[in-house]
Amino acid sequence: MSSAILAELEYAVSGLTNPPLWALPVTALALIAFSYLYAHFVTHSALRGIPGPLAAKLSNVWLFSTARRGVRSRTIHDLHQRLGPLVRIQPNHVSIVDEDAVKVIYGHGSGLPKADYYDAFLTVNSRPGIFSTRSRKDHTRKRKMVSHVFSAASVRNFEPFMKGNLENFVRQWDRLCAEAGGTARFDALDWFNYLAFDMISDLAFGRAFGxxxxxxxxxxxxxxxxxxxxxxxxxEVLHHRGQVNSTVGCIPSPYKPWARYIPDPFFRKGIAVARNAAKIAIAAVRDRLENPPTHDREDLLARLAEARDEKGSPISRDELTAEAMTQLIAGSDTTANSSCAMLYYAAGTPGVLEKLQAELDDVIDEDSLPTYDAVKGLPYLDAVYKESMRIHSTVAIGLPRIVPDDSPGVTVAGHYFPPGTVLSVPIYSLHHSKDIWGDDADTFRPERWEHATPRQNNAFMPFSTGPRGCIGRNVAEMELKLMLAAWARRYTPVIEERMDIEEAFLNKPVSVKISLTRR
Structure with a gap:
C-alpha cells in the first residue's frame, strides 16, 4: 500500500478519534434537537393535531417563560380565544376550556392524580402537606385525618374567633377615619392581609399573630x-413562595431541585425567602404546643393533633407542621386577595354597594358586626361573593392532572388522551368564557347569579372541585362573607385607583387604594 494512501487513512481515523472542537457542541445540539423532535412526532404523537404555540409543542421552556413573566393565565386565555377549547401548552400538556371536562379531570371517582407540577412545592418545603401530596393513597389518608376539622358543623365553632378579629379590623378602620377627620385614604390590601393572617393564625394556632x-x-x-x-x-414570604413555585412547577421534576442555580436572582432569592414559610409554621406550632390557650377552645391544630390514621397512630410533629403550614398559606393569601377583589368590584361598580347595603341594613344593626346565620342566606350578598370569585379568580391557572400510566387513557371534549398526558382546565378562562357566561363575561354583574344556568354552576370552581378540591372551602366561605358584610354595612369606600394584578400561583392584587368614610 502506497505511503500516500496510508497517510489518507491515518488522517481519516484521527478525525474520528480526535474530532475538532466544534464537533462536540454540534453533536450535543443535534442530539437535543432529535430528542425534542422524537418526543413531538413519536412519544406525543396523539397530541399533534391540537393547536398551540410551536415552542410549547416542542419544549417546556414556553410555559416556563410565560409563568416567569407572570402572564400565564392571561396568555393561555388569549390562546383559547384564538384557537378554541383545546390548546397545547407543553409537549404533553393540554389546556381545556370545557365545563364537562371538569368532572372527568377533577371529579370524584373519575378524577386524575396530580401531575409533577406539584413537586415544586416540595422543592421549597420538603415535607408534603395535603395540598402537595400526589399519591392518591397518601392523600386519602391525610384527608380522612383532617376532613372532620373542616366539616360545616365544625367550622361553625370557629365563628366567635372570626368575630374577635373582625372587631379588631373595624376598630382600626374606625380609628383611621377618626384620625383623618372623617375620610381616610389608605391601601385596603394591607389591612385585608392583616385580617386574613390574624384570622387564620387564631383559628389554626389558638392565637392571632397580632x-x-x-x-x-x-x-x-x-x-x-x-x-x-x-x-x-x-x-412577602408567601408572595415569593407563590412566584417561585408557579414557575418551577413548569420544569420536569428531575430538574426542579436545580432551579436555585438558574442564573436569575428571581430563583435564588425567591427560593431562599420562600423557605421561610416552613419556618413560620414551625414557630407557630411550637408556640401553640408549648403555650396552649388558657381558655377552653378547639383550634385547628388541636383537632389535627387528635387525628388518627388507619392504624390508630397520631399525626407526627413533622406532618402536623406540614398541615399547619398548608392551612396557614391556604387561609391567608387567598382570603386577603379575594377580599380585596370583593371590595374593589362592589365599591367600584355603580349601584352594587348601595344594593348590598340595603340588604344588609335589614339584618344588621348599625353598630353591630354580622353573624353568619344573619348573612349566609342573603341572596345579593351571595351573588356579590360569587361574582367576585368568578371574575377575579384568585387561583387562575389550570391545576394540572395526569392520565395514569396504568389506565387506558381518557376521552375529554371529544378527544382521546393517552397515558402520560397532562390535562388542566384554566380557571380564569372557564370563568371568563363568553360561550358559558355570555358576551358580558368580562363584566362584574352580580345579577347574573339570580338566574344562573346549570352550565354556569358547573363551570364555577373557585375552590377547584372533587376529592382534591380545597378542603378549607367551608372556612373560606364563612370568612369571606363575614368580611364582606362587615365592611359593606359599616363603611362607604371609594376606589381611588385601578386594581393591578400580579400573577404567581395566585392572582394577587398589587394594591387597592381607597378613601373610606363611616356610614
Missing part, C-alpha cells in the same frame, strides 16, 4: 422548634 393590633406584617421564624426566633414579613 398584625391588626400593631398594623404591621411581622411573623416569627424558627429553623427548628428549639432554634432561636427571628422575624420576617409573612406576606
Amino acid at each position: 398584625m391588626l393590633l400593631t398594623g404591621k406584617d411581622m411573623a416569627e421564624l424558627r429553623e427548628t422548634p428549639t432554634s432561636p426566633p427571628t422575624y420576617t414579613s409573612a406576606i
Whole structure:
C-alpha cells in the first residue's frame, strides 16, 4: 500500500478519534434537537393535531417563560380565544376550556392524580402537606385525618374567633377615619392581609399573630422548634413562595431541585425567602404546643393533633407542621386577595354597594358586626361573593392532572388522551368564557347569579372541585362573607385607583387604594 494512501487513512481515523472542537457542541445540539423532535412526532404523537404555540409543542421552556413573566393565565386565555377549547401548552400538556371536562379531570371517582407540577412545592418545603401530596393513597389518608376539622358543623365553632378579629379590623378602620377627620385614604390590601393572617393564625394556632393590633406584617421564624426566633414579613414570604413555585412547577421534576442555580436572582432569592414559610409554621406550632390557650377552645391544630390514621397512630410533629403550614398559606393569601377583589368590584361598580347595603341594613344593626346565620342566606350578598370569585379568580391557572400510566387513557371534549398526558382546565378562562357566561363575561354583574344556568354552576370552581378540591372551602366561605358584610354595612369606600394584578400561583392584587368614610 502506497505511503500516500496510508497517510489518507491515518488522517481519516484521527478525525474520528480526535474530532475538532466544534464537533462536540454540534453533536450535543443535534442530539437535543432529535430528542425534542422524537418526543413531538413519536412519544406525543396523539397530541399533534391540537393547536398551540410551536415552542410549547416542542419544549417546556414556553410555559416556563410565560409563568416567569407572570402572564400565564392571561396568555393561555388569549390562546383559547384564538384557537378554541383545546390548546397545547407543553409537549404533553393540554389546556381545556370545557365545563364537562371538569368532572372527568377533577371529579370524584373519575378524577386524575396530580401531575409533577406539584413537586415544586416540595422543592421549597420538603415535607408534603395535603395540598402537595400526589399519591392518591397518601392523600386519602391525610384527608380522612383532617376532613372532620373542616366539616360545616365544625367550622361553625370557629365563628366567635372570626368575630374577635373582625372587631379588631373595624376598630382600626374606625380609628383611621377618626384620625383623618372623617375620610381616610389608605391601601385596603394591607389591612385585608392583616385580617386574613390574624384570622387564620387564631383559628389554626389558638392565637392571632397580632398584625391588626400593631398594623404591621411581622411573623416569627424558627429553623427548628428549639432554634432561636427571628422575624420576617409573612406576606412577602408567601408572595415569593407563590412566584417561585408557579414557575418551577413548569420544569420536569428531575430538574426542579436545580432551579436555585438558574442564573436569575428571581430563583435564588425567591427560593431562599420562600423557605421561610416552613419556618413560620414551625414557630407557630411550637408556640401553640408549648403555650396552649388558657381558655377552653378547639383550634385547628388541636383537632389535627387528635387525628388518627388507619392504624390508630397520631399525626407526627413533622406532618402536623406540614398541615399547619398548608392551612396557614391556604387561609391567608387567598382570603386577603379575594377580599380585596370583593371590595374593589362592589365599591367600584355603580349601584352594587348601595344594593348590598340595603340588604344588609335589614339584618344588621348599625353598630353591630354580622353573624353568619344573619348573612349566609342573603341572596345579593351571595351573588356579590360569587361574582367576585368568578371574575377575579384568585387561583387562575389550570391545576394540572395526569392520565395514569396504568389506565387506558381518557376521552375529554371529544378527544382521546393517552397515558402520560397532562390535562388542566384554566380557571380564569372557564370563568371568563363568553360561550358559558355570555358576551358580558368580562363584566362584574352580580345579577347574573339570580338566574344562573346549570352550565354556569358547573363551570364555577373557585375552590377547584372533587376529592382534591380545597378542603378549607367551608372556612373560606364563612370568612369571606363575614368580611364582606362587615365592611359593606359599616363603611362607604371609594376606589381611588385601578386594581393591578400580579400573577404567581395566585392572582394577587398589587394594591387597592381607597378613601373610606363611616356610614
